[in-house]
Structures are given as C-alpha cells and as structure tokens.
Amino acid sequence: MANRVQPIEVWAGDIQNKPGMLARVLESLATAGAQLEFMVARRVTDRTSRVFLAPIKGKKQVQAAGDVGLVPARGMYAICVEASNRSGLAAKLTRAVAANGINLRGASAAAIGKKARIYLALGTKDDMEKAVKAAKKALKASAKA
Numbered sequence: 260m261a262n263r264v265q266p267i268e269v270w271a272g273d274i275q276n277k278p279g280m281l282a283r284v285l286e287s288l289a290t291a292g293a294q295l296e297f298m299v300a301r302r303v304t305d306r307t308s309r310v311f312l313a314p315i316k317g318k319k320q321v322q323a324a325g326d327v328g329l330v331p332a333r334g335m336y337a338i339c340v341e342a343s344n345r346s347g348l349a350a351k352l353t354r355a356v357a358a359n360g361i362n363l364r365g366a367s368a369a370a371i372g373k374k375a376r377i378y379l380a381l382g383t384k385d386d387m388e389k390a391v392k393a394a395k396k397a398l399k400a401s402a403k404a
Contacts, residue, residue: 262340262341262342262343262395262398262399262402263339263340263341263342264338264339264340264341264391264394264395264398265338265339265391266336266337266338266339266387266388266391267297267313267314267337267338267339267378268313268314268315268331268332268337269297269311269312269313269331269332269335269337269380270311270312270313270315270324270329270330270331270332271309271310271311271312271329271330271331271332271335272284272309272310272324272327272328272329272330273303273307273308273309273310273328274307274308274309274310274327274328275306275307275308276302276303276304276305276306276307276308280308281300281308281310283327284310284327284328284329285298287323287324287326287327288312288315288320288323288324288327290323291319291320291322291323291324292317292319292320293314293315293316293320293323293324295312295313295314296313296314296339296376297311297312297313297314297339297367297376297378298310298311298312299311299312299367310329311332311335312329313337313339315329334382335364335380335381335382336380336381336382336383336384336386336387337378337379337380337381337387338378338379338381338387338390338391338394339376339377339378340352340375340376340377340378340379340394340398341374341375341376342374342375342377342398343373343374343375344370344372344373344374344375345375345401348375348377348401349366349368349375349377351397351401352377352379352393352394352397352398353366353379354397355393355394355396355397356379356389356390356393356394358393359389359390359392359393361381361386361389361390361393362382362386363379363380363381364380364381364382365379365380366378366379366380379394
C-alpha cells in the first residue's frame with residue numbers, strides 16, 4: 260500500500276443530545292452523496308453534542324451540511340495519514356510532529372486489516388503544512404528501516 264499524507268477540511272456542528280439527531284445529520288449528508296471517511300461525535304453538555312466529520316465535497320454536500328448546522332471547523336486544520344498498519348506508527352508520526360515544535364489539537368486513528376488511517380488536528384495552517392512534511396519524512400524514514 261502506498262503511503263498518503265494530505266490536508267483535509269473538517270466540518271463541525273453542535274446538535275441536540277437526543278436519540279436520532281446524529282442519524283439525521285448523517286442521513287442528510289448521505290442523501291447528498293457524501294462518503295464520509297472520518298467522524299467523531301461527543302457529548303458536550305446534557306443538551307448538546309458536537310460532531311466533526313470529513314470530507315464534504317461539492318455544492319450538494321455543502322448545502323446539506325449547512326442545512327443540518329455544520330460549518331468548516333474554525334481554527335482547526337487537519338491532516339490524514341494513510342499507511343500500512345504497523346506497530347508504533349502513530350507514535351512515530353506524533354513524535355515527528357512534536358519534534359517540529361507542533362502541539363496537536365487532537366488525534367484520531369483506526370486500523371482495518373493492514374491499512375491504518377490517522378487524523379491529526381492542528382491549530383494553524385502553518386502547523387498543518389509543517390505536520391504534512393514531518394509525517395511524510397517519518398513515513399519515508401520508517402520505510403527504509
């Protein structure tokens with residue numbers, strides 16, 4: 260599997276914390292043709308939950324996202340790293356980012372079979388650009404090892 264490191268735009272929104280609200284958001288996006296690769300939903304208060312997801316592409320999906328209260332996440336820049344799943348991969352990537360003086364805003368990862376996908380959230384566009392370079396360099400170095 261070829262490694263891939265790329266910036267992604269994360270969308271976010273607050274929804275009512277009650278049964279069916281997340282399903283409503285996801286159904287609206289699915290109807291608009293969205294094929295989500297990333298989603299995190301968390302309770303914020305007894306009444307509110309926050310959802311983060313990506314990607315949202317094209318007019319139809321952007322309209323559907325807006326209709327359910329989603330907007331591009333302000334102050335959040337993110338990268339997606341796809342690579343072969345192996346022991347220590349997330350450690351290597353987060354260490355490479357930290358070595359460049361970058362503090363992560365958040366991280367999420369999943370592995371399915373031999374494929375891993377790691378999302379790193381950053382606070383600035385500059386940090387995102389540096390993180391892309393650091394992740395690519397770390398993946399290249401670990402492939403040689």
